[in-house]
Amino acid sequence: MQPLVELEHVEKHYGEFHALKDINLAVEQGQVVVVIGPSGSGKSTLCRSINRLETITSGSITIDGKELPAEGKALARLRADVGMVFQSFNLFAHKTILENVTLGPIKVRGLSKREAEQEARALLDRVGVGHQADKYPAQLSGGQQQRVAIARSLAMKPKVMLFDEPTSALDPEMINEVLDVMVGLAKEGMTMIVVTHEMGFARKAADRVVFMADGEIVEEAVPEEFFTNPRTPRAKDFLSKLITH
Amino acid sequence: MLDALFGHLDLWGQALWGTVVLFFGGGAIALVLGVIVGGMRVSPVPIARAVGTVYVNLVRNTPLTLIFFLFAFGVPVLVEGDVDFLGLAVWALGLYTATYVAETMRAGINTVPVGQAEAARAIGLPFGQVMSLVILPQAMRAVIPPMMSVFIALLKNTTVAAGFSVLNLGSIRAYMSERGENAMDVLLWVAIIFVALVMLLTLLQSQLERRWKVAR
Ligand SMILES: Nc1ncnc2c1ncn2[C@@H]1O[C@H](COP(=O)(O)OP(=O)(O)OP(=O)(O)O)[C@@H](O)[C@H]1O
Ligand SMILES: [Mg+2]
Numbered sequence: 001m002q003p004l005v006e007l008e009h010v011e012k013h014y015g016e017f018h019a020l021k022d023i024n025l026a027v028e029q030g031q032v033v034v035v036i037g038p039s040g041s042g043k044s045t046l047c048r049s050i051n052r053l054e055t056i057t058s059g060s061i062t063i064d065g066k067e068l069p070a071e072g073k074a075l076a077r078l079r080a081d082v083g084m085v086f087q088s089f090n091l092f093a094h095k096t097i098l099e100n101v102t103l104g105p106i107k108v109r110g111l112s113k114r115e116a117e118q119e120a121r122a123l124l125d126r127v128g129v130g131h132q133a134d135k136y137p138a139q140l141s142g143g144q145q146q147r148v149a150i151a152r153s154l155a156m157k158p159k160v161m162l163f164d165e166p167t168s169a170l171d172p173e174m175i176n177e178v179l180d181v182m183v184g185l186a187k188e189g190m191t192m193i194v195v196t197h198e199m200g201f202a203r204k205a206a207d208r209v210v211f212m213a214d215g216e217i218v219e220e221a222v223p224e225e226f227f228t229n230p231r232t233p234r235a236k237d238f239l240s241k242l243i244t245h
Numbered sequence: 246m247l248d249a250l251f252g253h254l255d256l257w258g259q260a261l262w263g264t265v266v267l268f269f270g271g272g273a274i275a276l277v278l279g280v281i282v283g284g285m286r287v288s289p290v291p292i293a294r295a296v297g298t299v300y301v302n303l304v305r306n307t308p309l310t311l312i313f314f315l316f317a318f319g320v321p322v323l324v325e326g327d328v329d330f331l332g333l334a335v336w337a338l339g340l341y342t343a344t345y346v347a348e349t350m351r352a353g354i355n356t357v358p359v360g361q362a363e364a365a366r367a368i369g370l371p372f373g374q375v376m377s378l379v380i381l382p383q384a385m386r387a388v389i390p391p392m393m394s395v396f397i398a399l400l401k402n403t404t405v406a407a408g409f410s411v412l413n414l415g416s417i418r419a420y421m422s423e424r425g426e427n428a429m430d431v432l433l434w435v436a437i438i439f440v441a442l443v444m445l446l447t448l449l450q451s452q453l454e455r456r457w458k459v460a461r
Binding site for chain 2: 079103153
């Protein structure tokens with residue numbers, strides 16, 4: 001079977017700097033892959049390359065068998081099928097919570113306002129912020145904003161969702177409310193690529209952990225094996241630091 | 246002094262009309278073209294960015310009088326028959342002011358955090374809608390005050406058309422002198438009318454600012 005997301009020999013340069021080195025990664029339908037690694041190892045770059053917020057230097061990225069289009073309408077259409085949740089939420093500041101969630105379905109999917117609102121309210125209820133629908137993003141806590149951001153992505157009915165450190169900007173007491181939503185998604189069979197250092201989430205929800213360092217995938221394993229028995233010295237070193245703080 | 250105004254209401258009316266046509270005509274062209282060029286300068290397409298940059302730098306660095314001359318002497322060579330100098334003046338003002346509108350838009354767009362555009366692209370909005378639905382509404386607040394300065398400058402620049410036999414508030418003095426009115430009296434009235442017109446614009450500005458303030 002064709003993997004849902006497939007990266008082959010992906011290289012990325014920022015000028016002279018080699019940010020991604022020969023990345024090969026295949027994610028099957030329904031799989032949850034956690035990407036972990038030290039700061040600057042290229043996790044965000046990898047994540048952003050998959051919906052072409054960053055352009056790659058060479059190699060190929062396919063989603064559901066289709067190569068990423070270069071620009072324009074075709075790329076926009078493909079992005080609609082790839083959900084993305086950012087570290088800093090990035091909710092549309094001038095729109096209400098409800099409008100944040102309905103914008104894509106109305107403008108991109110062509111739903112009527114009524115349909116879109118109905119679905120949006122159901123999604124907001126599901127992530128536990130239904131009663132905040134008419135507020136503006138700035139009036140919500142970080143954890144609430146991130147759950148709205150997840151609902152906004154879900155409203156597009158994506159084939160795969162990308163998460164780039166979705167809990168790193170949150171106060172500790174809000175991390176779990178976001179992780180709970182993500183674990184729920186994983187259980188329902190959503191295909192997910194998640195950059196996170198939350199080992200609990202990786203253990204609970206991930207099928208695989210991908211460890212990156214210096215732009216390379218250094219190790220790939222099931223979570224339990226990776227956390228208890230890392231093979232490479234780089235992973236061992238990284239995990240020892242992760243546990244101590 | 247009062248006679249300089251009320252004795253020649255016909256001429257004042259025509260002059261005011263000339264200024265109004267130049268302002269609204271030039272302003273409309275500047276606004277439409279300026280928003281397009283400003284958008285080009287932040288677009289993902291390198292060619293569009295290049296064209297936008299060249300246009301802004303070329304036209305903005307050329308004195309307005311020179312642009313008027315190029316139009317007044319160039320266009321009659323290119324097209325046969327009578328040229329409408331008022332039309333030419335409107336286009337000259339519009340094309341020139343568009344560069345300022347474009348730069349003001351670009352500055353406003355840069356006040357909106359990049360994450361807003363990334364999130365909009367990530368849900369599959371094409372560039373045009375990323376701009377019109379997400380970026381520009383948020384840029385508006387920052388754009389209105391400097392944009393008003395651009396339009397006040399445009400209003401005053403309409404007087405440059407005086408040199409091209411277009412009757413407006415900038416050229417009325419010459420016509421009035423023919424009718425034997427004192428030049429100082431006429432110019433004083435011109436100044437008073439301009440101050441009044443600018444005050445109208447300032448009023449519009451505070452209305453707009455109030456309107457965009459709630460949207461956040
Ligand atoms: N726009 C850019 N221009 C130049 N270099 C960049 C750019 N974006 C990222 N980099 C560099 O690429 C490398 C990988 O960055 P990336 O953001 O992917 O790392 P990361 O693994 O996500 O790190 P973190 O855990 O800090 O988020 C870093 O060394 C970074 O400095
Ligand atoms: Mg990162």
